[in-house]
Amino acid sequence: MSNEVFTQLVDAHYAPLYRFALSLAKRPADAGDLVQQTFFIWATKGHSLRETSKAKSWLFTTLYREFLHGRRRDIRVTLLEDLPPGESEVVAEDVDRATQMDAATVVAALQTVDEVFRAPLTLFYLEDLSYTEIAATLGVPIGTVMSRLSRGKTQLRAALAQEATAAKSKVVPFTGAQGRKQS
């Protein structure tokens, strides 16, 4: 693969890969390392991939594997899978909340979602991969991806609501000049 093609590959995918990595690793520095490591692996052996069209899936898969490789898999995964289906109801307030929040708060809420749901959920919201591609990336059946998306969205809505409540509680009512006059 020529330098030019590699540069095009980096330009096309490093930003969504970083967002995915940030949702997994939580810390920007760790996310950056994961992305660099992923492209390093591509540069050293990924270029042997014959179908360049599969590069995107390969990069996301590799990043996810590198993340998993970096730490032991959460033993809660199995327990979480046994939970009943998530509450699928979405109310207008959920939509308003997500729209009005700033990006950092939404990402912070996303990072509180259990990892087993967070990985497919982030890939879904990046909108680069279809559910079948997400399934291939994470190495799980399609039905499992749908299930995890359903539960993950439920957790995310709850987390966003919690963030909103926390934000409200931090707001100190402004008493203004009147308050100072009374003292």
Added chain:
Amino acid sequence: MSNNEAKFVLGAYRANGRDAEDATFGAALAQAKNDPALGAWFVRAQAHDAAVAAKLREIVPPAGLREAILAGARASRAPKIERRFPTRWFALAASVAVLLTATLALWPSRAAAGTAQLAAFAINDTAHAQHGGHGEAAGALQVMLSQPVNRLSAGLPVDFTALRATGCRTLNFAGHDVLEVCFQRNGAWFHCYIVNCADFPAMPTGTGADFDQQAQFGSASWSDGVHRFVVVSNAGLGAVKRLL
């Protein structure tokens, strides 16, 4: 299909419409079109998904990440050291000067001479060798070496035999194999040379690091008792010391 089943399927339908042609969603989409309650739910769910996706797109990778990726890729393609020097004559002169200086300065001590000669060998190789031929095991070590949080003196996961067998660049020093792995950290290039302590019984083991500076090249040499390491960089001695 019940509405709950339709919701389950439609939960995987991307808000940007890229799944519109996917037949998997056909029945559920048709049901949402005909069922007002399901339709209203789908509109809200899509709006929520679109809002979260938009927020995620606002996250910008840190400045310099792109450049670091591209530089790292160039590194993995076996950089040729000549590029960093204006002429081959300069490289030749520098290597001769380095060898002479190292030899003269460190001649007296026989025990130290082994270590110093290895360092001089490493500096000379860094100055004008063509690096390359890294195998899979070397790639893993290279990644580990490149991580800013890893302190090299804390120990390196070296399987000498595996590295040599899987294509790690192997040199010869005093009749014994020397492995070499290039890596980049904080924008600077480093070259790590590894020998088996058993091959060089005259070299001290388990002692602190020795440092040297020859021309623009800084080097550090230390041992973990099994291997002796020499790291060389043209970024200077300070950069090398910070690795440890």
